[in-house]
Amino acid sequence: MSSTSIPKTTQAWTVQGKDGFDSLKFDQATPVPKVSDYEVLVKLHAASLNYRDLIIPKGKYPFAQADGVVPGSDGAGEVIAVGSKVTRFKNGAKVVTLFNQGHLGGSLNPQTGATGLGGVIDGTLRQYGIFNENGLVDMPASLNWLEGSTLSCAALTAWNALYGLKPLQPGQTVLTQGTGGVSIFAVQFAKAAGATVIATTSSVKKAEVLKKLGADHVINYRDETEWGTKAKELTLNKEGVDHIVEVGGPPTLAQSFNAIKIDGVISIIGFLGGVGKEKQPSFLEPLNHICNLRGVLVGNRVQFEDMNRAIEINKIKPVVDDKVFALADAKEAYQYMWDQKHFGKLTIKIE
Structure with missing residues (x-):
């Protein structure tokens, strides 16, 4: 995508306050910042929800969070622009977001534990997002966008539980x-x-x-x-x-x-x-x-990459709920999941 076709605005949800799901606000024209040296711009195609996403607007999340943050830790999309010093990805790369953006390897520490996507760093419930190149991994080629969007939190947590x-x-x-x-x-x-x-x-x-x-x-x-x-x-x-x-x-x-x-x-x-x-x-x-x-609080990027290799080799397919929500209907998706109507991962298609 050429620089002239990079969007200037994006549709995005934010969490404004801690009054329940009414704290979720939808903006159809949030500015897209310019990509800096080590960042990439991702066109997000899908996101998935976790229990953590539901309790953040309810004020029940025990870890760091910022008011006004774009929610969602899990997302899959395509790189459409890269900063001048980016080496990990090129335009067209299919990527998945890392839950704690700074947790690249080893154990968590107070610094990396405070880099939660959708908690303190703007997350995935938006059409376009800028991420540091280190906060992304290659999406398994065997998965579609919806399936790929389920890996960041639930899958990596399970992997860490079994292998960490x-x-x-x-x-x-x-x-x-x-x-x-x-x-x-x-x-x-x-x-x-x-x-x-x-x-x-x-x-x-x-x-x-x-x-x-x-x-x-x-x-x-x-x-x-x-x-x-x-x-x-x-x-x-x-x-x-x-x-x-x-x-x-x-x-x-x-x-x-x-x-x-x-x-x-x-x-x-x-x-x-x-x-x-x-x-x-x-x-x-x-x-x-x-x-x-x-x-266990999710896992690091090295574990994520190991897990993705296992998903490819063993042809593992994430279990995705039959009901898929549009980005504009994310608040309804929150309620659907809160009411425990889902089976497997609940996904949101982003267009």
């Missing part, structure tokens, strides 16, 4: 919870690695989908309230699960401890079950069960 501390090995066992984006990606990655997968759900219909995705065992946690013990009984010699992707928080953590193997890893990636008045597990539980308990 003690890398998953073939023949090990993974326990996932529910059918949210992270859990579904964890099922797919674990099966591709040759692991045995135990999944939990409360829905017969969703249980069938989990089996089609590769889950070896599905436990209905409403019928089997002691599902952690049940999961352990399903493992080799009943020794327990090697990796647990923990999404529920306090209401489910006790069962995860019941399921975990000695030296196994429980990766806490969310608290969808809330933080109510139920008894919370003691900090001594990791000692009592001789296991590793870790919090």
